Amino acid sequence: MAIRIIFMGSPDFAVPALQALTAHYSICGVITQPDRPSGRGMTLSPPPVKIAAQNMGLPVIQPEKLRSPEAFQQLVDWQPDLIVVAAFGQILRQNVLDLPKYGCINIHASLLPRHRGAAPIQAAILAGDRQTGITIMKMEAGLDTGPMLRQQAIPIEPEDTGGSLFEKLSELGAELLLQTLPGYLSGEILPHPQPEEGASYFGMIKKEDGLLDFTLPAADLERKIRAFSPWPGTYLQWQGGPLKILRAHVMDGKEAAGKHLVIEMLPAIAASNGLLVFDELQPAGKKPMSGKAFMSGARDWESI
Numbered sequence: 474m475a476i477r478i479i480f481m482g483s484p485d486f487a488v489p490a491l492q493a494l495t496a497h498y499s500i501c502g503v504i505t506q507p508d509r510p511s512g513r514g515m516t517l518s519p520p521p522v523k524i525a526a527q528n529m530g531l532p533v534i535q536p537e538k539l540r541s542p543e544a545f546q547q548l549v550d551w552q553p554d555l556i557v558v559a560a561f562g563q564i565l566r567q568n569v570l571d572l573p574k575y576g577c578i579n580i581h582a583s584l585l586p587r588h589r590g591a592a593p594i595q596a597a598i599l600a601g602d603r604q605t606g607i608t609i610m611k612m613e614a615g616l617d618t619g620p621m622l623r624q625q626a627i628p629i630e631p632e633d634t635g636g637s638l639f640e641k642l643s644e645l646g647a648e649l650l651l652q653t654l655p656g657y658l659s660g661e662i663l664p665h666p667q668p669e670e671g672a673s674y675f676g677m678i679k680k681e682d683g684l685l686d687f688t689l690p691a692a693d694l695e696r697k698i699r700a701f702s703p704w705p706g707t708y709l710q711w712q713g714g715p716l717k718i719l720r721a722h723v724m725d726g727k728e729a730a731g732k733h734l735v736i737e738m739l740p741a742i743a744a745s746n747g748l749l750v751f752d753e754l755q756p757a758g759k760k761p762m763s764g765k766a767f768m769s770g771a772r773d774w775e776s777i
Contacts, residue, residue, distance in 0.1 A: 475499040476658060479553040479573075483520040486639060487559035489647035490580055491522060494557060495529050497651060502551040504544075506562050507535045539563045548572055555658070558612065559646060570612055575658060577612040580646040582639075584608060584624055586672035589617035594642060595635050596675035598700035601692075604628050605638065607646045609653045611664045616674075620664030623653045634702040680705040687731045691723045691747030709742070714757035724748045733774050739764035740774055 478498050480491050483506040494500060503526040508517040526533045536544035545568060548556075556577040558565070570577050583593035585608040590596070597605040606626035613619040627641060656662035683705045685694055698707045698721050708715040724736060728743035735741065741750040755761045768774065 476554045476575075477501045477552055479504065479548065479551055479556045480522075480526075480559075481505070481556060481561040481563075481565075482522045482559040483562050484560050485521045486582070486643045486646070487522050487561075487580075488525045489643050490557070490559045490650055491525055492529075493647040493651050495531065498654075500529075500531050501553060502547070503531050503533045504539070504548075504561070505533060505535055507537055539569065540566055545569065557650070564616075565612060567614055570614070578622065578657070579610050579612050579617075579619070580650055581608045581610055581617055582642045582646065584626055585610060585617060585621060586667040586669075588673055588675055590675045591677045592675050594638050595678060595700040596673070597629060598633065598635060598638065599675075599693075599696055601696060602629055605642070607642055607649050609649055610667075618667065620666050622657055622662055622664055623649060625649050632699075634699045636703045678705060683707040685709050685718065685749075687742055687744045687749070689745060691744035691749045694744055694749050695721055695723050711756065716757070717755040717761075718751055719753040719755060719761055721749050721751050724750055735768065735775055738768060740768055740771065 476498055478494060478500050479502050480494060480500055481504045482491060491503065503522065505520045505522040505526070508519045510516065511518040523533055523535065534544065534547055538544070548569060549572065553573045555573050555575040556569070558577060559580040565577060581593065583597060584606045588596040594605070604626045606624055608624045609622045610619045611622060625645060627645060629638065653662060683701050685697070685707055687694070698718055701707050702719065706717055708717045710716070724747060726743060726748035728734060728748065730743055730745045732743040733740070734743060734748065736748065736750050739750050739752065740754070741748050751764045753761055753763055754767050756767070
């Protein structure tokens with residue numbers, strides 16, 4: 474008898490896993506977040522998983538809260554043998570965790586127990602980690618604390634951003650899921666506890682977290698620019714508005730933190746340890762531009 478699987482996920486990260494599952498298993502239903510306002514017009518936009526599921530002809534529900542009786546009853550009616558979760562965005566209560574015969578498994582974008590929580594991809598870049606990866610884990614009541622099935626690591630390259638690492642781990646998660654499921658369902662792959670040492674947690678990121686603090690070392694700020702690209706982005710205040718910083722590099726220097734400089738025709742600001750030189754910026758209301766193009770219209774940069 475075919476295994477009946479419910480898939481829970483919302484952003485682009487989850488789409489490759491849904492597509493991979495659909496090609497090899499019977500998906501009885503998909504649960505994703507409700508449509509949310511987005512863009513300048515704040516028009517309702519569906520989650521990427523909803524679009525993908527509808528294109529594949531899969532039934533979709535979008536409960537505001539998974540704990541609602543109606544949502545749980547739909548889960549019961551679908552009679553799942555397994556629930557697969559990938560960046561769903563809601564906590565699963567115990568009645569959901571206990572519903573399927575094979576439990577609930579999660580595709581987590583870090584090498585657990587490091588970087589539990591909502592933003593493991595950004596956390597790995599911010600921390601200066603040399604590698605990250607995917608953990609396929611069995612879910613329990615704790616946040617990302619459940620026993621692990623498999624892990625696979627990939628290097629974090631010096632130029633990686635949150636966006637580029639997101640894409641790499643999204644594809645890796647789908648591949649590792651398909652490699653793991655046959656052994657898990659047959660009982661050959663058994664869950665094993667996470668190590669107690671090395672556990673860390675990184676919570677939700679808010680847009681205001683992108684403000685750059687030049688009392689921090691320049692290397693920390695450069696990692697933040699990459700980690701927060703493309704969302705929520707990083708910025709500093711300039712001429713009464715936000716100046717978005719899209720790309721930057723670090724140079725040696727011992728100027729007072731916060732001092733504005735020009736380095737090889739590029740804008741720069743001194744941090745507590747080193748200089749942060751801006752390669753690409755976006756002033757408020759304008760398109761992205763090179764640091765040199767910015768300097769052609771910012772002749773008072775050094776006066777601040």
